[in-house]
Amino acid sequence: MFCLEHETAADGPAVERLLDRAFGPERHAKTCQRLRDGHTPSHGLAFVVRLQEEVIATIRFWDLSIGGGHRALLLGPLAVEADHRSGGWGGKLVRYGLNQAALRGHRAVILVGDAPYYVKFGFSPEVTRGMMMPGPVDRARFLGLELSPGALAGAAGMVLPGRAPVLVPLLPAPHMVEEARQVAA
Ligand SMILES: CC(C)(COP(=O)(O)OP(=O)(O)OC[C@H]1O[C@@H](n2cnc3c(N)ncnc32)[C@H](O)[C@@H]1OP(=O)(O)O)[C@@H](O)C(=O)NCCC(=O)NCCS
Numbered sequence: 135m136f137c138l139e140h141e142t143a144a145d146g147p148a149v150e151r152l153l154d155r156a157f158g159p160e161r162h163a164k165t166c167q168r169l170r171d172g173h174t175p176s177h178g179l180a181f182v183v184r185l186q187e188e189v190i191a192t193i194r195f196w197d198l199s200i201g202g203g204h205r206a207l208l209l210g211p212l213a214v215e216a217d218h219r220s221g222g223w224g225g226k227l228v229r230y231g232l233n234q235a236a237l238r239g240h241r242a243v244i245l246v247g248d249a250p251y252y253v254k255f256g257f258s259p260e261v262t263r264g265m266m267m268p269g270p271v272d273r274a275r276f277l278g279l280e281l282s283p284g285a286l287a288g289a290a291g292m293v294l295p296g297r298a299p300v301l302v303p304l305l306p307a308p309h310m311v312e313e314a315r316q317v318a319a
Pocket of ligand 1: 156157212213214215218219220221222223224225226246247248250251
């Protein structure tokens with residue numbers, strides 16, 4: 135029986151072997167890997183599909199900041215064991231992962247991947263236009279999705295790993311504005 139479940143620490147080696155088969159050893163040289171090295175997936179956002187005890191599919195999401203002003207998740211890698219492709223597991227993992235991300239309060243997701251595969255989930259290159267990756271990237275494959283409308287509006291600058299503090303403009307609280315107005319009057 136197939137089960138879609140949270141990845142556990144014990145799944146790590148099986149997931150790595152599946153990723154090696156799906157992407158080859160050159161996967162470690164990808165620009166996206168610079169955003170994952172030394173980090174763990176975003177809390178509660180790494181999933182596997184198991185058939186009996188065997189891991190046959192994986193998806194992971196990672197915390198990011200963009201230009202110091204926006205937070206997002208990085209989706210990937212996503213891989214399904216060759217014998218089990220075109221059975222819908224890739225799509226199920228993407229949709230389930232995006233739902234879980236939204237439930238955990240995440241507002242946007244970016245990735246580098248095959249646009250023809252990811253457009254059906256709503257990803258597009260438009261929202262990443264102002265972003266820079268820490269290495270070479272094919273812009274046609276650099277895609278984003280807003281889980282909350284407008285979450286990536288104005289998102290620009292370098293994409294960095296981790297949950298770096300996001301700078302927000304300091305605005306005075308409404309009661310302070312009112313007090314200042316009364317003092318000035
Ligand atoms: C991409 C991948 C995860 C899809 O998993 P899956 O379980 O086969 O996906 P689904 O069953 O949900 O969807 C299959 C459909 O997606 C299509 N598809 C698969 N890979 C695609 C790609 N790279 N680009 C465009 N379409 C793709 C299939 O042709 C199939 O189309 P159909 O439904 O019209 O027959 C899987 O093929 C895989 O692991 N590939 C190698 C690793 C990889 O490239 N991962 C990331 C993609 S950037």
